[in-house]
Amino acid sequence: MGMVWANFCNIFLLSALSLGLLSTACAPPVPQQSYVRECILPEDQAGTISGRWPIPEVPVAFFQPHLPMFLEREITAMVSAAETWNKFYGSTRGFDLVNIGTQSQPLTANISRPDAPCSQDGLIMHGRYEAPVMLYMATNWPYKESGQQDIIALTSFCFTPEQPINRFYMAMLEFNYQYFFQDGTKQPDVESIMLHELGHLIGLDHSCEGSPKPGMPNCSQGNIDRDYLDAILYPIIQFPDGVNGEARRSLRRNDMGRANCLYDPAE
Numbered sequence: 001m002g003m004v005w006a007n008f009c010n011i012f013l014l015s016a017l018s019l020g021l022l023s024t025a026c027a028p029p030v031p032q033q034s035y036v037r038e039c040i041l042p043e044d045q046a047g048t049i050s051g052r053w054p055i056p057e058v059p060v061a062f063f064q065p066h067l068p069m070f071l072e073r074e075i076t077a078m079v080s081a082a083e084t085w086n087k088f089y090g091s092t093r094g095f096d097l098v099n100i101g102t103q104s105q106p107l108t109a110n111i112s113r114p115d116a117p118c119s120q121d122g123l124i125m126h127g128r129y130e131a132p133v134m135l136y137m138a139t140n141w142p143y144k145e146s147g148q149q150d151i152i153a154l155t156s157f158c159f160t161p162e163q164p165i166n167r168f169y170m171a172m173l174e175f176n177y178q179y180f181f182q183d184g185t186k187q188p189d190v191e192s193i194m195l196h197e198l199g200h201l202i203g204l205d206h207s208c209e210g211s212p213k214p215g216m217p218n219c220s221q222g223n224i225d226r227d228y229l230d231a232i233l234y235p236i237i238q239f240p241d242g243v244n245g246e247a248r249r250s251l252r253r254n255d256m257g258r259a260n261c262l263y264d265p266a267e
């Protein structure tokens, strides 16, 4: 009955160092396809499914005291990213997966960031799904001590191990508003970042990694599938002019194929 705290889901800023390292992993954009409807999980991506929620309409709530701090356009972008996932699942599975409210009335809750999210006294949830997924603006980035200032956003979750897919019962999304998004810092495209983080939230790990593990392709291997590099769940976002992050606001083939393996319409 282990409850595991996993926070390997993030987007890294492409630094000058990793640019050289991953220069083979830059794919030209692929034109948007119509929705992929079947479950497609390539063998070399077998380890890229993290878990799934027991119910559709997972509520995602802005931490209420933070809400006035997000700009209206940022809230609009985040809600829009949720709608992109919902339109996809609405078409392929017949339900909305995420409930973040509307642009004029986003969902809010007043649950502070837990210190020990998955422990017995850490939070409200003890193996059950009882509270919304919380969305935080982190003006004091909690992961900077471990040298992870370059992470733009992080999705973390608690799950109970289950076959064939682990079951989520708590999660949070944190946006790094200390080192990004503010005046004078790099400006990632909020909608693109949210679309990526929501991909983690629904249960997808990255399409590939710089430090690969079993069932996870290596992003820099020469013969890597071009769809992995094109995916929204690709771990790196580019800043072509050095300041503004690229806009990647639509789901790609690899994201959709894997996402269809998570939620079965018959369940």
Ligand SMILES: [Zn+2]
Residues within 6 Å of the ligand: 009, 010, 011, 196, 200, 206, 233, 235
């Ligand atoms: Zn990520």
